[in-house]
Amino acid sequence: MLASRLAAPEPEVVVARSEAEAIAVFGDGAGITVIGGGTIVTPLLTHGAIWPERVLMLQAAGLDDISGRDPLEVGGAVTLAALAEVAPEPLAAAARIPDYEIRGQATVGGNVTVGGDLQPALIVLGARVRSAGAGGERLEPIEDFIAAPWGRLVLSFEVPRPLAGAFVQQRRRHSHTHPVITVAVALRGDGVHVAVGGLAEHAPAVACPSVERALSGGAPPREAAASVVEDVRPEDDPLASAWYRSRVLPVLVARALEQLEEAR
């Protein structure tokens, strides 16, 4: 890796000065690496794990605005610290990742693209993602976006405001690993929505229709939470085993639903 890096020319670095310029430079995403906050990409560059031909920097592209109320419009390069200040639950809680310094630098676009803590919160809120890439700009539900985020440049999020929300997470405290398990729940006009993340390393978060159906059928939180195992396929990874995740998930879902009861 080091030899190829020494032989490779310096990457071409473009600091985009507007959203339009960022979209034009990104093109179809081929051969380009995007730096939003830099918390994910910078170590890869430093340690020689990647050595791209071109790098697009977003810090001056005007993608860091937050506006509106319902829906909340959140730019792709908004930091998690800024998001935590204004977002409704469970999104605000999800944005309070460790640590203070990382929250002030990491961006929403990067977190969602790499399978971070925000995904389940955005799913239960019914958020939509505006992105650019091959085929042009598009606006799509968060679940469609996270199923295939590569080759897309995140421009902004539309986040509807729920009636109430709650967020429960199992993670190694103050560590920079992905969470072991994340549960987000929200009460919207059409009922309670439930989603979980952290099912495996880099696995996208998923909605939990079985739990939602049980709840709308009148099941109490603990009973409804038990059906979460029908909605997910946890895997073994260095953080936890599939067995552990399957055992802990219903407990955390029940806890989140109980917190939602208190919040409404």
Added chain:
Amino acid sequence: MKFVVNGRQHTSVAGPLTTLLYVLREELGLVGAKAGCQHGSCGSCTVLIDGEPRRSCLTVVATLDGAEITTVEALGDPSHLSDVQVAFNEHYAAQCGFCTPGMLLAATALISRKGRPVEREEVVEALGGHYCRCTGYVRILDAVVAASRGERLGTMAPTALEIRGVEP
């Protein structure tokens, strides 16, 4: 790329994807910021960028146009330590010292941000991204809380320079 380091204008010749940590240590000889994990987890490279604590190992030169950077070298010197540095000394909050520059800067920023005495839980939250393998953290928390209250024990241990009889 031009930015200000400890009050002095600096024009970096490093490539745009070079980390600030590398620029500070190799280009400017400011070795207070430590190269620990170099992926943002340990906190030892923390400096202030426009007054906010940031990981210099995660910050590339291309993002620093016009930024004001403060490193531990600008907090105080052996004869004029800052309040947080005095508190670390009095409470014996440093042992090997590797995490100390990052701890000092994050604690200084916390106290300045709050503008009032801080609670222990606030210090835990603000310093949660800083690993210390020597002290067990208790004395660090004591020191930051004391510094925020303006408390002095009057038990300053001699600095390494004083022990060696070197005039600062």
